[in-house]
Amino acid sequence: MIAEILSTGDEVRSGALIDSNSAHIAQALEDAGLEVVRHSTVGDDLNAISSIIKEIGARADFAVVTGGLGPTTDDITAEAAAIAAGVDMCLDEAALKTVENFFEKRKRLINPLNKKQAMLPKGSECLDNPVGSAPGFAMKAGKCLFFFLPGVPYEMKRMLSETVIPKINKLQEGIREYSIIKNISTFGLTEAAVNENLLPLIEEFGGIKFGLRATFPEIHVKLYARGKDENETIKLLDEACAKVLNIFGNKVLSPQGESMEVVVGNLLKNNNATIAVAESCTGGLISDMLTNVSGSSDYFVFSGITYSNDSKIKVLGVEKATIDQFGAVHEETAKQMAVGAKKLAGTTYGLSTSGIAGPSGGTENKPVGIVCMGLATPDDIKGFTFNFNFRNRMMNKKIFAYTALDLIRKELVVSHNQGPFSGAYV
Template identity: 70%
Template structure:
């Protein structure tokens, strides 16, 4: 069955607000077995919204629409849906009762503008919003069943999973194909290089659709397959995954789509090992990535940001002679920082970063994009130097941090 997604709002149309909703909805619909054929975006314009809804109604079996269900004058989606469906707006008793209860529980005053949110197209089915004031609704337009949801991501996600999915599961009858998506995360190759390596896999597995998604600095390989049942589809994906693993080898982080920090943390946990980090150029980003993972307290012991040379010496205990001889951005300094962090915390491993994130500060010998990473293990302390071709400060900080975790990952996988 064909599905389409429509996001509404001037902020989304103009690019002032990134449309993360459509990406989430598409993933959920694909996993539910729908083929998402098109994403559309339209501003707060009544004729434009109505026109696009009519067009989608000719093409799609199912559509999910987000935004424009609020109480203000620029919230036009319900009115546009009524116009597209050739019906009038009516105050829906279910929607109004839901809103009155929602406001009463919070001791809020319901205004005339709020009551506007209970105006739904005739024939629409109200969809309760458990976490917000704007009810959603379902309405048939043309041949398609449309689900209208709030634009607030937290509200949209809860309603999509709890209200929409149960509704659309009954649309298949006995004709439903089973579909699965496999997400394989990789690091170390660009999108074009990953694609080049997978050309043979794509050719050998015509029943599996292969897509690439860049989430800097990782590349995710998405495998899509459909079939009559879960066993058939899982078998197709397993065989294709084997091909991807064979071609990409250690560039693969996870065949479950896990990020670098999740993979590195999982390896530390399985080995019952601990980590301490000393950072300079990344300013705590490595530690932030690690501690974003629930349960990281099981293996993460210490974090220190030593930005100046004096703080490296006084706070971490780096040998002054090493910095005076080699400078702050050098493998030897990185090794000292990692060893000091490991010693301070009594950790199994110490990890460090020192570099030039840019956009200025580089030299011919140490250009912008240079990072030195130290890794202290129970057996030895190692230093690494990389120079990346970016001048953007935030890109470099992110890449430096992920590269440090990549070095740790390689060590833990030995």
């Protein structure tokens, strides 16, 4: 069965307010086995709202509408729904009781304007709002069952989970489809390359819908499976996921869609390892990423933003002769930075970056986009040089930071003979 989502309000239509409601509703409806085929947004216009409700009523089986149930003159969704269904507005006693209870619990006098919220389309069913003054309602328009909910997110979420989803589940008894989504995060390939590698699987698994989501510089592979038999649907999805993991090998960060910093943090924590970071060109971005994860104090010990040559020498103990001979952007300098951070903090690992983020500062031998990295492990000191062709400073800084974290990720996977998931890196 298919579903649609409609958001109303000039603030949403104009972009003044981000429509987070639709994303939450879509996930809940998909989890309930519905296929969400369309999201629509209209402003506070009676004709626009009633027209789109009629359109949805001719297409969908279920629809969730948010916004426009308040007491003010621009809250016109209930009136538009009545027009679309060809019925009158009337005072709904259950809705009036909901409004009155809201004010009584707060020991406040009801505003006459709030009584407007009890005016619902004739024949609709009032949906209690346990945390707000605006009752929702359910009604048929065309072939579609509509659920009208407030636009306030915490009110909408409460009513959706406690009232709407249970009603949908009951109506789907015996005919429900199961919708299951997998999200596999990857790093190290372009979106086009990921797509090209997936083409054979798209043909092999006709029952799976594949999608890509680029959140630079990660690429997430989304797999959507739908079927009437839950076990068979899960089995098909697991088979497809296994093929994806095998194809991308160590480019896979997580089969649960976890980010680079979460994966690295889990690997450090699981191996009782600690890390210190010395950053030049990344300016603290690596440290920011690592410490954005709750519990990072278990493994993150020290960060030094040693931007100048002098700070590299005085803080990290990089030899002046090394910088004089090779320059700040060189593997030898990066290696000494990593060793210095590791020694200073007494950690298991030391990680460093030194490069040219641009857009100025590059030379023929060391162009914008070059970055050198050092990785000090319990047994070795490794140096790396990478060249990226971005001319955007922030993109360069971000790809530098991710690449550095990917070095420690792969080091942990190889040295401890494990990955973030079973069967990877074969």
